[in-house]
Amino acid sequence: MPDTVALPPRSRPFDVRYMPGFTSMAWLCLIGLYAPLLIMAFFSFNESRSVTTFTDFSFRWYQIAADNAGVKDATILSLKLAALSTVFATIAATMAGLATTRTRSFKGQAFVFAVINQPLMIPEIVTAVGTLTFFGIIKQVTGIQSFGFLVLAHTVFCIPFAYMPIRARLEDMDLTFEHVAADLYASPWKAFRYVTFPMMLPGIIAGAMLAFVISLDDVIISLLVAGAGETTLPVWMIGQLRRGLTPEVNAISTVLLGVTIIFVSFFFFLTFRKRK
Amino acid sequence: MSNPAVAVEAQGVTKIFGSGEEQVRALDNVSVTIRENEFFTLLGPSGCGKTTLLRLIAGFEHPTDGHILLHGEHIAHLPPFQRPVNTVFQNYALFPHMTVADNIGFGLEMQGMPKQDVARVVDEMLTLVRMENLGRRRTSQLSGGQQQRVALARALAPKPKVLLLDEPLSALDLKLRKEMQIELKRLQNETGITFVFVTHDQEEALTMSDRVAVMNAGNILQIGAPRTIYDHPSERFVAHFIGETNFVEAELIEIDGRNGRVQLPSGAEVPASLPDVDLSPGKVTVVIRPEHVDLVPDAGVLQGTIDNVVYFGTDTHYHLHLDDGTPFVARLQNQRDSAAAFTEGDKAGITVKDNAIQVLVD
Structure with a gap:
């Protein structure tokens, strides 16, 4: 029988701190994740057109991007699209969250989870092709051309992202609060209005922020589903890149990165903040 | 038909949870009469059905069989928010997004009482539970004993016909628990409201109650004044459980x-x-x-x-x-x-x- 190894105090099995190579592996991952972003952000401030040699610090490319009518239109469309699909997706996700945590467990609940989260599992290109076909048929039959199609497509894939934090929040909330409300003469609607909703609000906001970022960043579905003239910002950028990498795209990417970081930070703040 | 001296009556109440092999008979043909203005305690070990009986009176569960009457009227079909009965929950469950005063006034607001009247009753309640000047506090800033008082005030504010208390003292330390036992007794005397108290603590039951019902395995074994229960237990379980x-x-x-x-x-x-x-x-x-x-x-x-x-x-x-x-x-x-x-x-x-x-x- 081998001697028992003296473990450091308060250690746990698989404590990564005591595994050989942990530090170098961690650094490798961090560099792999963030070096490209840092380099991109760095060159967006380059005075010259080059994306490989830095000459002088400047906001020139930000100015050029801001003055570009194409960028402006695409940004407005992207924001409109993200805002609308966020609203719809968050409403749907809130209702789904309530239905899956605030009712007695029902038959097929696991199936409902799977269906709601399906968009996370199916390859996006498959969803995109499917949506394209489906909307194509509808457009042909009805003759309707509308921005609504794009909003609908975005709403659908945003739902699971909005749903996750909302459901997590609801599962953390003791059902006793709703019982207290009911005990104190609150009808189901009033209990929701004055107790459940205000208490789940941080989850809803977190879900909405995540949905907004996901919609804002989407390329594949927008690329395939968008109608004529409906160019979102990422789609516009893809078009630019076909003609070559410019610091202008770097600048736009850096702005998008900044917006995303702000939203995601807020999301984590709302989700993991100490409660009580 | 209705007897004015009776606050709550359970007639042959059976409650079965689950179905088939896994079914649990939480209450088995239980009948009990709780008088108006009395401090009535349901005493028994965990799983004896005491909390189930309380939840049936509050309306969070529905009886599988039997009737529940409040002041002579059938209430088994009413949802909790239509029953003039309030509960103090074991973990207090004060609304974290509201102040102390908002918590206490919640029931009155839901009943549609005008704002000034709510404020007046909330002040009365704060005085009753000796928490004057703490109405603006957030509930997270309160000690365990203070939270307990707010939970009591919140449940008492709408002046319910019956106050149900589900092991409300179990989260408090011994000294505070003794204080709150006296406090509860005082509140019951001052308000004249019928208290139905659930506990597994025999000492708590003996010190506070007018009458005690000892429960085990879904049945009420004996009902009587604390002294009767203690001096003249009729069943082995009762004798064994108390003292x-x-x-x-x-x-x-x-x-x-x-x-x-x-x-x-x-x-x-x-x-x-x-x-x-x-x-x-x-x-x-x-x-x-x-x-x-x-x-x-x-x-x-x-x-x-x-x-x-x-x-x-x-x-x-x-x-x-x-x-x-x-x-x-x-x-x-x-x-x-x-x-x-x-x-x-x-x-x-x-x-x-x-x-x-x-x-x-x-």
Whole structure:
């Protein structure tokens, strides 16, 4: 029988701190994740057109991007699209969250989870092709051309992202609060209005922020589903890149990165903040 | 038909959870009448059905069978928010997104009371639970005892016909719990509201209640004043659950109403109290409380040998075994300057005070 190894105090099995190579592996991952972003952000401030040699610090490319009518239109469309699909997706996700945590467990609940989260599992290109076909048929039959199609497509894939934090929040909330409300003469609607909703609000906001970022960043579905003239910002950028990498795209990417970081930070703040 | 003195009545209430193999009978044909303005306690170990009965009165569960009446009216079909009954929950569940005052006023607001009136009642309630000036606080800034008071004030503010309390003191430390026991009793006296209190703590039940219902395995075994429950338990479970008790096998030889005579294993014949059921002479179990006996050097009515002497300050516990091997405990009050009269290994006689032998049903 081998001697028992003296473990450091308060250690746990698989404590990564005591595994050989942990530090170098961690650094490798961090560099792999963030070096490209840092380099991109760095060159967006380059005075010259080059994306490989830095000459002088400047906001020139930000100015050029801001003055570009194409960028402006695409940004407005992207924001409109993200805002609308966020609203719809968050409403749907809130209702789904309530239905899956605030009712007695029902038959097929696991199936409902799977269906709601399906968009996370199916390859996006498959969803995109499917949506394209489906909307194509509808457009042909009805003759309707509308921005609504794009909003609908975005709403659908945003739902699971909005749903996750909302459901997590609801599962953390003791059902006793709703019982207290009911005990104190609150009808189901009033209990929701004055107790459940205000208490789940941080989850809803977190879900909405995540949905907004996901919609804002989407390329594949927008690329395939968008109608004529409906160019979102990422789609516009893809078009630019076909003609070559410019610091202008770097600048736009850096702005998008900044917006995303702000939203995601807020999301984590709302989700993991100490409660009580 | 409605009796004004009755606050809550359960008639043949059965509650079954689950179905098929996994079904659990939480309440089995339970009937109980709770009088108006009384402090009524449901006492029993966890899983005995006491909380289920409370939740049935509150409306969070529906009876599988039987009726629940509030002031003579059937309420089993009403949802919780339509019942003039409020609950104090075990973990208080104060709304974290509201101030103390908003918490207390919640029920009144939901009933549609005008804002100024709500504010006035909230102030009254804050005074009642001695938390004046704390109305603006967030609930997270309160101590456990203060949270308990807010939960009480919140449940009392709408002036319910019955206040249900689900082990509200179990989260408090011992000192605070004692304080709140007195506080609860005071609140009940001042408001005149019927309190239905659920606990597994026998001492809590005995100190606060007007009447106690002892429950086990979905049944109510005995209902009575604390003193009756303690001095005259009718069933082995009740005797066992409340306080320390000696069980002695005996022979019932004479029955006269609720009085009788039993022959103890030593052969001595002594008077005994009988439970409120028909009994016939024969083998019975009697209970004798440890503090209702005395030890004497001569024969007494029972004889035993002392195994162990434990000094407790106010009293001394003598652990004996009777001549037939039955364990027996005697608890004797210590007098000033009294030395332990008996030590381990001594033979002693046991005398029993009048009216201290109770015959059990089973």
